Amino acid sequence: MRALDSALIVALGLAAASPALAASGGPGATSAFPSHEAINSKATGPTIExxxxxxxRxxxxxxxxxxxxxxRPLAMTYRRGLPKTVRTxxxxxxxxxxxxxxxxxxVLQGRFKDGGVTAARFVxxxxxxxAGLFDVAGAKMNLPIHYSDFGQTLGRYGVGPGPYVYVPVFGPSDVRDGLGRVVDSFTxxxxxxxxxxxxxxxxxxxAVDGLDTRAEYDEPLKELNRVATDPYATVRAFxxxxxxxxxxGGHKSVQDLPDFDAPPAGAAGPAQGSTPPSSGATPH
Known part of the structure; x- marks a missing residue:
């Protein structure tokens, strides 16, 4: 998770509100949201038991x-009540x-270049x-944020994910990442x-982290539920x-995630039933 305390944030509803985001280990370092074609495909990407x-389900x-x-009602109240600059x-x-x-x-993963960037950003x-209210490192020094967690560290050393599980309130996980979340909650x-x-x-x-993430990604989450033939399977695949x-080792930021309505690469036009692209997509 991109949160400072994964277990607490998920327990307060972040994963319940935005399961695909929480499942990725947080709204940071995730792959792009799938296209219409990928959303409804049953044969894309890696699989899991x-x-x-x-x-x-x-x-x-x-x-x-x-x-x-x-x-969602709480997150929308939060978004309406605070200016964008304050939320940023x-x-x-x-x-x-x-x-x-x-x-x-x-460091544990042996990704020392990434670690150097992280250390520089923090300082x-x-x-x-x-105190971190302004992302000077990202805006002025070209040091982009990325996220790393203990579940990822275990995977780096060959620990398999194990069976997929959907935990009440906590959202999607697997055996490996469930253990990782526990460790992250203490570190x-x-x-x-x-x-x-x-x-x-x-x-x-x-609570603030969960509300902010849920508010930020409201539109893409609505689009996921609108266009997916099987939202559960889509969340699992994502x-x-x-x-x-x-x-x-992929470190894509959620700020780079495309709109769900963007047509698949190479497509002649929008996917059937799609609408003009919407703006949007947090996050616990």
């Missing part, structure tokens, strides 16, 4: 209902808090960027004892593909 599919439906009733500063600050955990996993943004910077971060503070930041990309 889903022996609990019947139960998983029921839990997926539960999470969607929770999102409609609770998470909040997002930058939360991302900055997650940099040390990314750095730790970069620059924590100082010149006023966030606010878990450092000397910082004296209270549980209430951590929960508050987690999860598997994005996690495979992370393990292999």
């Amino acid at each position: 889903d022996p609990f599919e019947k139960v998983n 029921g839990l997926y439906s539960f999470n969607k209902g929770l999102d409609r009733a609770v998470m 500063g909040v997002r930058n600050g939360l991302d900055n808090l997650d940099e040390p955990n990314t750095l730790m996993n970069d 620059v943004n924590s100082t010149i960027g006023v 966030g910077i606010l878990n450092i004892h000397d910082l004296h971060a209270t549980t209430a503070a951590r929960l508050g930041l987690a 999860y598997v593909q994005s996690r495979a990309d992370k393990v292999s």
